[in-house]
Amino acid sequence: MTPQEKIHLCQLILKFKDQTIRTDEFTLLDKTLQEQPEGIEQLFEIIEVYYQLMRTQGTQFHAGDHEILDQALWRAMADVENKAPSVDIPHAEEPSGVIGKVELPKTSRKIRRSTIFSLMASAAAILFFFLFPRLVPVGDRVLVGKLTRQVDARWETVSGQLAAGDDLTAGPLKLTAGFAEIELDSGVNVIVEAPAQFTLESASQLYLQQGRLVAKINKTSQNPFVVHSSHASVVDYGTEFGVQVDDRNTLTHVYQGRVELRSGSNPLRFEHRMALTQNQAGLVNAQGEIVDKQDAAGLFVRRYEFEARALAAQGSGYHRWLAYSYQLRRDPNMVAYYTFERDSSNPARLVNMATATSGMLDGTLSSANKASLPTWEQGRWPQTTALRFDRTQMQVVEVPPHPALGINGPITIAAWIECSGVQDGGHIVSNRVGTYAMCNYQFGYRSPSFSEWKQGMHFSRKADSQDSRNQLYSKPLPDVLGWILIAATHDNDTLKFYLNGELVDTRRWSLKQPLVEGGLQIGSDFSPDDLSRFNGKISELIIARRVFTEEEISRMYQAGKP
Amino acid sequence: MDKKNHNLDHAEYIRLLMGSQAQICAYIQALVQNFQDAEDIFQETAVIAWEKFDEYTPGSSFIAWAITIARYRIMYYWNKNKHSIIHYSDATVKSIEDYMARRAEKLSSDLSHLDDCLKKLSAGDVQLIQTRYSRKMTIKRMAEELGRSVQGLYSTLSRIHLMLAECIQRQRLVQER
Numbered sequence: 001m002t003p004q005e006k007i008h009l010c011q012l013i014l015k016f017k018d019q020t021i022r023t024d025e026f027t028l029l030d031k032t033l034q035e036q037p038e039g040i041e042q043l044f045e046i047i048e049v050y051y052q053l054m055r056t057q058g059t060q061f062h063a064g065d066h067e068i069l070d071q072a073l074w075r076a077m078a079d080v081e082n083k084a085p086s087v088d089i090p091h092a093e094e095p096s097g098v099i100g101k102v103e104l105p106k107t108s109r110k111i112r113r114s115t116i117f118s119l120m121a122s123a124a125a126i127l128f129f130f131l132f133p134r135l136v137p138v139g140d141r142v143l144v145g146k147l148t149r150q151v152d153a154r155w156e157t158v159s160g161q162l163a164a165g166d167d168l169t170a171g172p173l174k175l176t177a178g179f180a181e182i183e184l185d186s187g188v189n190v191i192v193e194a195p196a197q198f199t200l201e202s203a204s205q206l207y208l209q210q211g212r213l214v215a216k217i218n219k220t221s222q223n224p225f226v227v228h229s230s231h232a233s234v235v236d237y238g239t240e241f242g243v244q245v246d247d248r249n250t251l252t253h254v255y256q257g258r259v260e261l262r263s264g265s266n267p268l269r270f271e272h273r274m275a276l277t278q279n280q281a282g283l284v285n286a287q288g289e290i291v292d293k294q295d296a297a298g299l300f301v302r303r304y305e306f307e308a309r310a311l312a313a314q315g316s317g318y319h320r321w322l323a324y325s326y327q328l329r330r331d332p333n334m335v336a337y338y339t340f341e342r343d344s345s346n347p348a349r350l351v352n353m354a355t356a357t358s359g360m361l362d363g364t365l366s367s368a369n370k371a372s373l374p375t376w377e378q379g380r381w382p383q384t385t386a387l388r389f390d391r392t393q394m395q396v397v398e399v400p401p402h403p404a405l406g407i408n409g410p411i412t413i414a415a416w417i418e419c420s421g422v423q424d425g426g427h428i429v430s431n432r433v434g435t436y437a438m439c440n441y442q443f444g445y446r447s448p449s450f451s452e453w454k455q456g457m458h459f460s461r462k463a464d465s466q467d468s469r470n471q472l473y474s475k476p477l478p479d480v481l482g483w484i485l486i487a488a489t490h491d492n493d494t495l496k497f498y499l500n501g502e503l504v505d506t507r508r509w510s511l512k513q514p515l516v517e518g519g520l521q522i523g524s525d526f527s528p529d530d531l532s533r534f535n536g537k538i539s540e541l542i543i544a545r546r547v548f549t550e551e552e553i554s555r556m557y558q559a560g561k562p
Numbered sequence: 563m564d565k566k567n568h569n570l571d572h573a574e575y576i577r578l579l580m581g582s583q584a585q586i587c588a589y590i591q592a593l594v595q596n597f598q599d600a601e602d603i604f605q606e607t608a609v610i611a612w613e614k615f616d617e618y619t620p621g622s623s624f625i626a627w628a629i630t631i632a633r634y635r636i637m638y639y640w641n642k643n644k645h646s647i648i649h650y651s652d653a654t655v656k657s658i659e660d661y662m663a664r665r666a667e668k669l670s671s672d673l674s675h676l677d678d679c680l681k682k683l684s685a686g687d688v689q690l691i692q693t694r695y696s697r698k699m700t701i702k703r704m705a706e707e708l709g710r711s712v713q714g715l716y717s718t719l720s721r722i723h724l725m726l727a728e729c730i731q732r733q734r735l736v737q738e739r
Contacts, residue, residue, distance in 0.1 A: 033654045046724075051591050054695055
């Protein structure tokens with residue numbers, strides 16, 4: 001239930017106990033308790049407080065030195081309800097005064113009461129959101145944290161846009177674009193990704209109506225940190241975790257530490273619970289069931305990605321690429337993604353950065369003549385590295401056979417390579433069973449000026465080395481030196497070639513091969529006498545199990561160009 | 563039943579009743595509109611439960627057993643006053659009972675947090691609560707004295723009740739950790 005719905009339900013319960021409830025209000029209360037299990041939870045919470053207060057006859061209460069954290073929020077909500085325009089409820093025939101007896105209407109209605117209630121709740125939510133800043137004087141609001149940074153953020157608030165450094169008070173917020181970093185006074189760091197609608201209830205509790213966020217607890221807080229939605233609660237026990245809320249589900253993934261996922265919006269009243277530790281995820285569905293969830297790590301923007309975006313916004317080309325790269329890694333269809341960052345702990349290893357296959361598909365630097373390995377050099381920016389391949393030394397990076405590498409459906413392969421002359425280029429990547437055998441996919445590029453390989457790019461999915469009709473070439477391309485982005489996509493029907501983010505050729509090619517399990521060779525095509533081994537530098541290689549659009553390829557180039 | 567056994571039963575009954583009083587009262591107060599009527603029904607329930615205590619199966623849920631007795635007392639009360647009181651629909655009563663069946667054992671009977679939470683209220687909020695509950699002033703009368711609308715006062719009191727409920731839960735959560 002939203003805070004507004006809770007306030008409204010509480011009013012009805014108090015009026016019921018005071019015997020001042022009207023017929024229409026009682027009908028609504030009855031209906032709410034029937035239809036919303038959380039309503040009954042709240043009924044018992046309020047009854048408990050009411051019962052204890054009623055029994056404190058003659059007791060003198062004393063105000064404390066400090067107010068409860070949520071004071072301003074609750075006051076604002078009460079004010080909104082006081083001052084908001086009333087919402088008409090269809091009345092029964094009887095007078096609307098205080099009643100002694102209720103007879104539930106037996107005639108059928110054109111509009112269901114639950115529909116009316118939903119409309120009222122929606123209207124209240126909208127009123128609450130837009131009126132909150134106007135109705136609560138700034139001095140009366142409780143500070144709960146600070147908006148520390150934001151990237152391309154757009155806020156939907158009556159008081160205008162928020163700026164980095166602004167204090168945040170308890171209340172609702174709506175982020176319609178970009179990303180925001182919030183530092184709560186309890187020591188919790190929250191990264192919010194648009195579109196998101198949420199309410200800061202206190203420094204240690206946040207209600208997420210819709211959207212995604214990642215919370216990281218930086219220091220020990222007196223209270224546990226809670227993110228709750230309309231149908232689930234995530235109770236933190238000192239950790240970093242992501243939460244995603246949509247109309248039906250609440251999902252959480254734990255990056256570090258431990259959280260408890262509980263069914264129900266109230267973190268203390270719940271039917272089911274699931275303890276989650278590092279790299280585990282769970283989901284509460286609309287029925288209140290908790291189920292295991294896999295592959296959720298890539299859903300969220302964590303702090304390091306946010307920082308890359310923040311630095312990119314300040315004009316850093318490297319961080320522009322890095323932010324894009326983080327996003328690419330999280331793509332669930334990314335099969336293998338090599339950024340060619342030198343692993344100082346094992347320089348002979350090429351690390352696969354795709355989240356979906358993380359820990360698998362790492363490559364090993366090698367050479368057919370066992371003489372010398374590809375060498376690490378500077379990449380497109382001083383902060384990055386790339387691998388230089390020397391064709392004469394028959395250098396290659398090998399990835400062992402793995403089922404994840406097999407793709408015979410839609411595919412995208414893209415690579416950033418550096419060509420300094422006509423001698424550079426060659427086979428970039430090949431996935432096949434073995435020498436001259438069946439090939440799931442193969443991609444290469446050679447300078448159009450090179451006399452023995454006049455076309456620019458080639459892409460093949462072929463039965464064997466003799467199956468030349470299934471190795472397609474792009475039309476002759478202009479000779480471009482330096483760092484270039486080449487890409488090819490195939491949806492089993494159409495093959496597209498891209499150079500530096502622009503579509504340069506399209507070929508009709510209806511083909512879907514049977515699938516075989518093979519390894520990868522980066523810089524060669526598995527043939528021992530391969531005369532077109534790659535020469536030059538490779539700084540990025542992307543293999544995805546889907547077709548990137550023209551816009552996506554263009555963005556890949558814009559984000560990655562040095 | 564001999565004297566010795568009677569005394570043992572009585573001690574056991576008191577122990578069980580004290581352990582589940584909060585839950586039984588909550589159930590009755592949730593269903594019965596008038597506070598004092600609900601208190602009376604609890605007393606009647608307690609008397610009937612003692613009279614029938616030899617029908618209670620040791621080891622089974624005392625709360626569930628006592629709530630069954632309370633339910634019949636509430637139904638009798640509704641029937642007796644059917645022209646002057648309101649009560650929930652059968653479906654809602656069933657939902658409440660289902661909830662009690664699932665959760666009664668888990669509902670806390672620890673009432674010690676209210677005092678701490680009251681201390682966290684502002685002076686104005688404490689004054690409202692004191693006026694309403696300690697001085698037993700009706701909302702209508704309070705509204706007249708404060709120059710506020712009845713609806714507005716209900717909003718404010720709802721806010722305070724929710725704050726207290728949340729505060730109590732928070733303290734229990736901290737205790738739980």
